[in-house]
Amino acid sequence: MTLGATITPEGIRFAVWSSSARRLWVSLFDDSGAREIDRLELKPEGEGVHALLVPGHGDGTRYGFRADGDYAPERGLWFDPDKLLTDPYAVEVDRRYQYHWRLAAKRNEGADTASLMPKAVARSLPEPVPAKPPLFQPGGLIYELNVRSFTKLHPDVPEAQRGTIAALAHPAIIEHLKRLGVSAVELMPVTASIDERHLPPLGLSNAWGYNPVTFMALDPHLAPGGLKELRDTVAELRKAGIGTILDLVFNHTGESDRLGPTLSLRGLDALAYYRHQPDGRLVNDTGTGNTVACDHPVAREMVLDTLRHFVRHAGVDGFRFDLAPVLGRVDGAFDPDAPLLGDIAGDPVLADRVLIAEPWDIGPNGYRLGNFRPPYLEWNDRYRDDVRRFWRGDAGAIGALATRLAGSSDVFGEEGRPTSRTVNFIAAHDGMTLADIVAYERKHNEANGEQNRDGHNDNLSWNNGAEGETDDEAIATARSSDQRALLAALFASRGTIMLTAGDEFGRTQKGNNNAYAQDNAITWLDWAGRDQALEQYTSSLAALRRAFPALAHTRFLTGEPADGSEIPDVAWLTETGVPLGESDWNDAGRHRLVMLLGDSEGERLAVMINGDRRQCVFTLPARDGFEWRPAIETQPVDLARPLPGRCVSFLIERRR
Template identity: 85%
Template sequence: MTQLGATVTSESIRFAVWSSSARRLWVSIFDDTGAREIDRLELKRDGEGVHALFISSLSEGARYGFRADGDYAPERGLWFDPDKLLTDPYAVEIDRPYQYHWRLAAKRNEGADTAPLMPKAVARALPQPWTAKPPLFQPGGLIYELNVRSFTKLHPDVPEAQRGTIAALAHPAVIEHLKRLGVSAVELMPVTASIDERHLPPLGLHNAWGYNPVTFMALDPRLAPGGLKELRATVAALREAGIGTILDLVFNHTGESDRLGPTLSLRGLDAQAYYRHLPDGRLANDTGTGNTVACDHPIVQQMVLDTLRHFVRHAGVDGFRFDLAPVLGRVDGAFDPDAQLLEAIAGDPALADRMLIAEPWDIGPDGYQLGNFRPPYLEWNDRYRDDVRRFWRGDAGMVGALATRLAGSSDVFGRAGQPVSRSVNFIAAHDGMTLADIVAYEEKHNAANGEENRDGHDDNLSWNNGIEGETDDAEVAKARFGDQCALLATLFASRGTIMLTAGDEFGRTQQGNNNAYAQDNAITWLDWAGRDQALERYAASLSAMRRAFPSLSDTRFLIGKPADTSATPDVAWLTETGAPLDEAEWNDPGRHRLVMMLGHSGGGRLAVLVNGDRRQCVFTLPAREGFEWDPAIEAIAVDLVRPLPGRSVTFMIERRAAKVRAGKGS
């Protein structure tokens, strides 16, 4: 297909846009401020569905938008209105952020020209493609999910003018923090331009997360005032530090919302093609946002692939996380793991070696698809999240489920004989309670969102050590600290890729808000000055240990047999007395203790001692002649002759005994 968007050459700009239903299409050219329309030129048909025009009088930096005319019949998915200025779906830059206004959603002939309300696309010559390099991030590593704005908005070492932007991620203080944590890749929550949902402005709120895009390539000017060059430079700086970059992209819906939503881009160009509709003509809503992008339509598939190639070639990113990913695999409304788009992404020459991560659920029919994506897609594993929370909350009968999650979730990802886990393990993510709030609030506290606490999940599998939200009591604070340590240690001891959300390593709180998407304020801004540095040091120690012992980060499922030429099985599951767990003990609803004994290089073993009981316990590890047990890391050193504290995870490494080592060297 011909190249779409604004193609800048030394002599002209070629504008091209696709619509199968519009009768007429124009490009509107604006002055350098974007305030005044100085020309409106009709595009000419240039192939099936393509409308294009060369304009020799324009150069790079020109501001523009499209207009389309045709039938106006929303009940049939037709929304043509020449008074609506439309953003180019292939725009790579816009001159200002989107702001919701009711006139953007006015019916045809009932509203004025929307050009004064709309950002203008900026025609840019793209930089030279990034020299292809293998992704730094590989499965088994540590993903660090972060919201660009909230991550550095209060960072004292980042210059104030740079705080809250993509460029701030390249600041030495930020990179040092990421390196200290052993981050393999940062996963940036959406950085493309988005718009507020229409109910937020009257409440004085703004979408802080960015999961409401208008188009897919243009970066949000608030997050990237330097445009694509800013993202490219930051990716390069992170890569220089050994840290990859993953972009969280939203291809499942757009901010044009339901039938009452604004007309901003795809709706005004060809809603019938770009969005899925039900047989009665209504917009399909498999996303809960009012519309669903038609990812089984060839033009949409081309647009998604072109977007991914754009960020790989011109920014050098390591991979992508796909929000509500079943939408990308829906064919005629039903999910198909072999859908053309999913296969095209995984097989594209420019994308085949990138990391691909699916959020494996949406709210449409059969929308929960955990474990059903094909390799190489990794998947967010909410079963891991929920089972780990249930165990540490103290629910009965969770030892077997915990062992399965620690071992890579073969019940989910081992289907069809797959030997490797595709799980992305996480305790907390942007959507839900923070790690600190899990152990401090039994219920959500979302009143600040303006929906009378109706929004967000009701079943958080959280618990409260003491009085909700209060931290003055020393014993309560100690208990909450210990529970956070236990949750973090479980995460870092788990097979598969692991994900930590920014700030959870130092106790960030959202005051019990489990749906803080509309809180662009201190509720979501990371409090760097007040962070829990002891917890942060503990998290860094866990990460260092995980890197030091590959048996923890290996993505192969644990099977209880030797994984190499040694005679040591890859795992043994033991009681606190050091004996193998029998069937009765696995099924004992009162059991809250477990030892995971992992084979380690050189024939040694690594023991993960899990005490989910609040009572202290003496663990006994099986001894072998010529070996001795030592703490795996000093930060959590506990010898075996004294009781381990309740609610804890402890790591012990089996090494050659000192006398054996000395004799070998003499």
């Protein structure tokens, strides 16, 4: 079934689905969107579809829907014809959503909401982008970024363009991404969203966008040029060899809990679009107040149509799914073979796209790391936590570190699969920045207005310099070393890796680990004050990863020879150059090891890890006719000299 506003030679066909509404209308507005010029009742066409062909209207027409039926929130029924509703299939809205209490008023207790609501805009969609395989391949580098904060302060981007999707196509931005070896940018949500109702009274706004109203229409704030802006930017990035992944939120909407606003799905058919308890209460597996019923056939098709829309008309490489277990819940329980997950992976338009799951929600048995089927990649928070534990100095962390560096076979080696589906990361948008991990032992979310109660309490972070250290320069040096060590571990890890924008040059949020409500200098990247030495080091790590392909392989490290080689793909050594024995692995105080990688060309790369604060001389095994050389120009290494504490160093074995 074709839903939404379809422009034809005869006019516009408006169509919307509801299984429970008794009557539905389309409201048409003038070009400013301020005045309702007509209200036309839609006609039932069967199977819940209500539609009407309206002659005399075309591209640019502003509209919304209205629905009438029973009003009984305790039974999941919210019909109120005074609520103007956004088309779930809207491809454009004329302005941003702003919360107002009347949007959440009970029926007959609030005035008509048309003046408060953005209007959907009917658009003729461009011809589909020619089908091309995604540029991004597993094992590459994903660069997660918030569109607005990324360029808001960038001095080379024209001021009028800063903070928009178009800014990502600026030559200065593309050059930065290329220096880092970025395979694909992952854009945090760019669809139209609304602030949570508690934010406006605090003078705050949602800076992340994880509170959508509908799923296709872009946020006019981020994409003033609409779909064309996204399409053109994706094309420019592709010319530079960089793919685009969209972070999409299908698990909930900004209509929130029972006290939330009626904006779209709730007013059309809340019982169908949202999951409910047997007693009529909304299920809250997302922590936001509602949960989309992704096992309902109409909701499933809406998700699929959204994904196809962004592939066909914007040419994106793929998608990251926020709280992805919701997409796999059938009758409330997660099923890796859920219809929607299978439909996405098997769809002719979507089957070759990059698919990334955030494998947890807060519902029953909601932690599902490792439980998605191929081809889904998964955010690996066990990688994040185990690597942080090692560099924090936790006892007994060396075995977990090696497992994470080798691809996390304990998580993703199910059914004997030889390759990893991990997305390794040290820090992401949700949590402390890389720089803050080594500078703040505890979160500092006071600016969020919730008395520091929000956000995670267990950050596995540390304050480098807290032990009576008063030398500011020494503290800064120690923190810089720890950041370099964390970055080096990330770039030396098997599987896909993800870096959050700004972590390559020391961005800070002053300890705020839940900065979703900070559309200000807390989250805006400080390009003028960035740590350029750290940025250069990160670029060097990226160059090494490209030069030694074994680093980016997705095959688990096994200790067996690599393809076409007699050299084992990995050997785990002590700092003296001998294999780690059982007693070494079980030594809770051990914080040193060597990961000796081999590749199909017969070369070896030594990743020497000194997690101790004391310096140490490392010894590597020698081969006749070969010599060890520094693998990174900015990091000269001499085996005759001790390696500093808290560092990762790289040597590559080449023929003399």
